[in-house]
Amino acid sequence: APSIDTVLTRNVISFRENETVDVVSSRMANTRFRTYPVLNDKGQVTAAISRYHLFHYEKKRFILVDHNEVSQSVNDLEYGEVCEIVDHHRLGGIETVNPINIIARTVGSTCTIVAGLYRQNGIEIDQNMAGLLLGGIVNDTLCMRSPTTTKEDTDAAKYLSGIAGITPEKLNSLMISASDSILRKTDQEILYDDFKEFRINDNKVAIGQSQCKDWNEYFRIRDHFLGYLQETAERQNYDLILIMFTDPSGSGSYFLYTGRLSWAVSEGFSQILQGEFAPDIISRKKQVLPVIADMLNK
Numbered sequence: 001a002p003s004i005d006t007v008l009t010r011n012v013i014s015f016r017e018n019e020t021v022d023v024v025s026s027r028m029a030n031t032r033f034r035t036y037p038v039l040n041d042k043g044q045v046t047a048a049i050s051r052y053h054l055f056h057y058e059k060k061r062f063i064l065v066d067h068n069e070v071s072q073s074v075n076d077l078e079y080g081e082v083c084e085i086v087d088h089h090r091l092g093g094i095e096t097v098n099p100i101n102i103i104a105r106t107v108g109s110t111c112t113i114v115a116g117l118y119r120q121n122g123i124e125i126d127q128n129m130a131g132l133l134l135g136g137i138v139n140d141t142l143c144m145r146s147p148t149t150t151k152e153d154t155d156a157a158k159y160l161s162g163i164a165g166i167t168p169e170k171l172n173s174l175m176i177s178a179s180d181s182i183l184r185k186t187d188q189e190i191l192y193d194d195f196k197e198f199r200i201n202d203n204k205v206a207i208g209q210s211q212c213k214d215w216n217e218y219f220r221i222r223d224h225f226l227g228y229l230q231e232t233a234e235r236q237n238y239d240l241i242l243i244m245f246t247d248p249s250g251s252g253s254y255f256l257y258t259g260r261l262s263w264a265v266s267e268g269f270s271q272i273l274q275g276e277f278a279p280d281i282i283s284r285k286k287q288v289l290p291v292i293a294d295m296l297n298k
Contacts, residue, residue: 111136
């Protein structure tokens with residue numbers, strides 16, 4: 001009888017433990033072996049994988065928090081399973097295989113919803129978590145000055161403040177003083193500081209928001225950052241990118257935008273804009289996105 005040495009394969013195809021299922025699947029599709037060794041970071045065989053495993057594995061399950069659109073979520077979301085949504089934004093058309101729980105409320109902050117879920121389910125909120133949730137509410141509502149603020153937000157902030165041992169006003173002051181100046185951030189960091197992408201009538205639109213401690217900061221970065229925006233819009237095929245540079249005190253925002261649909265901003269806010277400044281405009285969700293969407297839907 002022939003020995004194993006005469007029939008074995010020496011050029012073994014193997015996979016690493018941290019490789020993704022889709023990458024492994026595509027490599028398997030180009031070969032005809034039944035089973036493949038799996039190696040750890042030391043090159044040691046720890047397991048074996050076959051085509052059977054790729055068809056019978058539990059997908060990653062996701063709860064989408066503070067967003068519900070594919071363009072705003074993690075990469076390759078379609079390879080997992082969305083099982084719940086907790087959000088306060090418009091519904092953006094995510095499709096699911098199975099029925100899911102959707103908790104969507106018209107409040108100023110998703111942290112208000114999360115705090116309510118703690119209380120609804122009888123789960124105690126510790127001091128650190130209360131501080132985090134309170135910080136989220138304060139940040140989202142500009143310390144209750146945003147037009148998106150509701151009584152539910154103020155009630156949640158009062159409740160969390162008692163647990164965290166700090167007032168919303170004091171926490172807001174500490175957060176502003178601790179935040180980094182935009183002068184010390186890269187263009188990429190400013191762009192993606194709070195960046196959301198939307199599909200409006202097949203148009204690719206993005207609206208970002210960043211806070212300025214001082215308007216002098218905005219004017220110092222304006223020109224070169226606008227050039228970066230233009231490059232980004234061209235490279236990533238955006239029809240419109242708008243970045244709001246917002247005053248933490250709530251006085252308004254400077255608008256910096258580019259793209260072939262720039263007219264939607266200049267025309268939509270023609271009665272408001274003073275040059276590039278939009279007085280009292282501080283909410284992307286309630287004051288900016290609806291105007292742009294209305295212009296593009298005409």
